[in-house]
Amino acid sequence: MxxxxxxxxxxxxxxxxxxxxxxxxxxxxxxxxxxxxxxxxxxxxxxxxxxxxxxxxxxxxxxxxxxxxxxxxxxxxxxxxxxxxxxxxxxxxxxxxxxxxxxxxxxxxxxxxxxxxxxxxxxxxxxxxxxxxxxxxxxxxxxxxxxxxxxxxxxxxxxxxxxxxxxxxxDDEEDMGLDVWAGHVPVALTARAPIRNGAENGRIPPVLARFSVPPEKTNS
Amino acid sequence: MxxxxxxxxxxxxxxxxxxxxxxxxxxxxxxxxxxxxxxxxxxxxxxxxxxxxxxxxxxxxxxxxxxxxxxxxxxxxxxxxxxxxxxxxxxxxxxxxxxxxxxxxxxxxxxxxxxxxxxxxxxxxxxxxxxxxxxxxxxxxxxxxxxxxxxxxxxxxxxxxxxxxxxxxxDDEEDMGLDVWAGHVPVALTARAPIRNGAENGRIPPVLARFSVPPEKTNS
Missing domain, CATH: 2.30.110.10 (Electron Transport, Fmn-binding Protein; Chain A)
Incomplete structure (x- = not known):
């Protein structure tokens, strides 16, 4: 290290x-x-x-x-x-x-x-x-x-x-008995469906290695 | 305004x-x-x-x-x-x-x-x-x-x-004919399944108004 x-x-x-x-x-x-x-x-x-x-x-x-x-x-x-x-x-x-x-x-x-x-x-x-x-x-x-x-x-x-x-x-020990949900909600930056610019222009490249990118939107 | x-x-x-x-x-x-x-x-x-x-x-x-x-x-x-x-x-x-x-x-x-x-x-x-x-x-x-x-x-x-x-x-006009995918990939901070802390402690509150929070994980 x-x-x-x-x-x-x-x-x-x-x-x-x-x-x-x-x-x-x-x-x-x-x-x-x-x-x-x-x-x-x-x-x-x-x-x-x-x-x-x-x-x-x-x-x-x-x-x-x-x-x-x-x-x-x-x-x-x-x-x-x-x-x-x-x-x-x-x-x-x-x-x-x-x-x-x-x-x-x-x-x-x-x-x-x-x-x-x-x-x-x-x-x-x-x-x-x-x-x-x-x-x-x-x-x-x-x-x-x-x-x-x-x-x-x-x-x-x-x-x-x-x-x-x-x-x-x-939490403090004296609060552990309270009747309230406690925990954590993970959040992360995620990718949504790519939006093509202009006319047909090739395949979506292997972008954003760390993202799971959904399929391209087909509305263009 | x-x-x-x-x-x-x-x-x-x-x-x-x-x-x-x-x-x-x-x-x-x-x-x-x-x-x-x-x-x-x-x-x-x-x-x-x-x-x-x-x-x-x-x-x-x-x-x-x-x-x-x-x-x-x-x-x-x-x-x-x-x-x-x-x-x-x-x-x-x-x-x-x-x-x-x-x-x-x-x-x-x-x-x-x-x-x-x-x-x-x-x-x-x-x-x-x-x-x-x-x-x-x-x-x-x-x-x-x-x-x-x-x-x-x-x-x-x-x-x-x-x-x-x-x-x-x-893009520049002279690049518009290039055979490469072009467009944008929207990204957003999204929530994942909440992880409960400790034992049973009530329902998940209506947290994170702007997030769509998935169901809680049931492994605890």
Missing amino acids: STIAATDRTQIHRIPARGSYDRDVVHAILDEALVCHVGFVHQGAPFVIPTICVRIGERLFVHGAAASRMLGTISDHALCVTVTLMDGIVLARSAFHHSMNYRSVVILGRGTDVTGREEKLAVLEALVEKIAPGRSRDVRGPNEKELRATRVISLAIDEASAKIREGGPV | STIAATDRTQIHRIPARGSYDRDVVHAILDEALVCHVGFVHQGAPFVIPTICVRIGERLFVHGAAASRMLGTISDHALCVTVTLMDGIVLARSAFHHSMNYRSVVILGRGTDVTGREEKLAVLEALVEKIAPGRSRDVRGPNEKELRATRVISLAIDEASAKIREGGPV
């Missing part, structure tokens, strides 16, 4: 048993997440913007329009990227012990512009492959104009921690 | 047609979200922490342990709360035009401690009611010790904007 060294800033204080610094745990959460929340400071105030992310090795990458205000602000500045997967709703016997099941990762660091052409292409391919494995072979790849219009920022996964809550409620 | 005045900080620059300042739109996104991401600045660096949130009127509330480092840091300080609902994966004919469907809200402001006993109780009840309508009548309510151990922070929804992407890919 490879672990990430905890720092004053990533040490889990609230319920430390829920924290993890295991790289495999951190990576698995990052790889399952479609979206991350990027936090940065602009003119002294905090901003949090959602965007898709992809991990390659020990770095996390985000991308966007070259003219993006956010990307301009996080390049070579302090940032915090947080990923949260919702896993369940925890219904306890007291209001106080209601909770959520989740897996989250917080990464602290500095954004670095990815300027090399090959690395940039590799990140853009990884972004497509993340949501649709194999798809980068089938679609038209980025042209020079698109490459120039796209900015990629990377963040090292050096200062990071995961936090996980799972299972049912933890 | 009641609108929120855009400021320099909440003006949508990238694809402004996707922005909305309609209060009803902002409220609906906040009300559907189980979790928000709270951004704040601590010792000059940005931090982003996920937590459950609830809206009452024109304010958004978060809560946690009174000893929480985050809550101590956001009380009477600048913060940014962002909520993101994932709605779909957009598969275009070119790598460049791949996208996500989502609804997000960004709120900027200052955190205010909720210290009044009645308001605090109302927020804690609203949090339980959000995930399980009617449940606050059935469970044991907060006692004095629990109230003291819980801190509630509120944020006015004064400076805020929503951003929404929906529908299929927008």
